[in-house]
Amino acid sequence: MRTSARNPEGTLARWSSDEPNSYARVFGYDEEGRLVKIERDCGSGGVQVAYEYGYNSDGARVWQRDVRNGQEYRYVCRIGCGGVPMRVYNRPTSGGSWTSVEDYLKAGRLLAYDSKIRR
Secondary structure, three states: OEEEEEOOOOOEEEEEEOOOOOOEEEEEEOOOOOEEEEEEEOOOOOEEEEEEEEEOOOOOEEEEEEOOOOEEEEEEEOOOOOOOOEEEEEEEOOOOOOEEEEEEEEEOOEEEEOOEEEO
16 A cells, blocks of 8 residues: 655655555655655665755756765756756766766757657
């Protein structure tokens, strides 16, 4: 069975499942109500950060850290971040060079990224 809990602001605070080897996901938000982290609670008394997110002053997400997989991502856009066109870069959290991994372009009602088109 899957269960969830919401905090007083109405955002998702916790999601869990009773399936074997599962863990609870604990969601953290900033004072603006933006998701800033997702933690894994395996029930053994320790909570581990799985993902962290950062935002610019306009409220658009501009970075993500995938702690479990050792990757970080930067979202770089042109005018008015949070929209398209946008390019996504990543690198290992241990450092190294940034690599462009996705490009998002909008043409009318179509959104294209890499070689995929979404309506």
